[in-house]
Amino acid sequence: MSFPRSRRAFVGQSLAGLAGLGAEADTPPAPSVSAARAWNVICVGAHPDDPETGCGGTLAAYAELGHRATIIYLTRGERGIAGKSLEEAAAIRTAEAEQACRILGVRPVFAGQIDGATELSGPRATQFAALLEAEKPDVVFAQWPLDTHPDHQVAAQLVLRAWLAAHRRFPLYFFEVNTGHQSLGFAPTDYVDVTSRREKKKAALLAHRSQHGDEIVRQHVQLMEDFRGREVGVAAAEAFSALGHARPSSRPGSGCRQPGESARRGPGRPTAWTPPRTPPPSRAGTSR
Secondary structure, eight states, X not given: OOOOGGGOXXXXXXXXXXXXXXXXXXXXXXXXXXXXXXXXXXXEESSTTHHHHHHHHHHHHHHHTTOEEEEEEEEOOTTSSTTOOHHHHHHXXXXXXXXXXXXXXXXXEEEEEOTTOOOOOHHHHHHHHHHHHHTOOSEEEEEOSSBSSHHHHHHHHHHHHHHHHTTTOSOEEEEOSSTTTSBOSOOOSEEEEOGGGHHHHHHHHHTXXXXXXXXXXXXXXXXXXXXXXXXXXXXXXEEEEEETTOOOOOOTTSSOOXXXXXXXXOOOOOOOBOOOSSOXXXXXXXXX
C-alpha cells in the first residue's frame, strides 16, 4: 500500500522536537528527566499482546527515555486459551502480560472487561473515561478502530469516546495489529524507528507463551516491522495514524508545517522519528 508523499506527516505533536532517525542519524542517548516533567504515555489494547504487537518498540523507547509508560488492557484474555476456564486463562495471561510489561519497562493496568464479551455501553464508556482521565495522559495510543475483532473495535471506540469527553486534550494515535487480517484500511501518518528495540519487543511478545508468541513474531510482527521500515528507509518501524489534536513536525523534508510557518518545507523523503525528551508545551508544568 502506498500513499502520496504530500499527504504523509511523519511525526505528530507527541513525537516533535527530536532529530529524525534516518540513515544519517543515530538514536539520541536517553536524557535525564529530572529537569523536565516526564510524560504519561498510555497505550490501550483489547487483549494481552495487542499493545506489544503494534506499539511495543515505541513504548520501550519512551520508557528508556525516562517517561512513564502504561498499558491499559481492556481484558485479561479470558477466552484466549483452549481448554482453560475463564479464570484459569485470565491468571495465565495476566502473568504473561505482567512479564511482557517488565521487559518493556512499562506498567500494566487491567480495565476489567471480559474477553469476547466487551461492552460499549454508556456506563462502560463512562467507567473507561474515568480510568483514562485518572492516568492524566500526555499522549495516548489505541487500536485502529476498523478491525475484524469485535474486542478491538470496542477498545478503540472507548478510547475515542474518552478522548472526545476530555475535549481532545491529548494527542491520540492509532496502531495496527496484523494488518490485512485484523486491522483494515490502516493509513499511517507517523512512523517510529524501532530497529534498536526490536529484540526487546520480541522478548516481550515471547512472554505470551500461551499465545505462541514465537509464531506471532515470525508470521506477523516481523513482516509488519519490515514493511513499515521499508516505507521510511529503516530496518524496522512501527506505524501510527494520528487523529485530530496530533500535529505533524516541521522537520525539513517532512512536507508539513507547524502554526506560524510561512510555507511547507517538503515534500521530501519519509523519515522515522523517536519519542520526545520533553513534555508537550500545552501541558508542561501541569502538576500531577
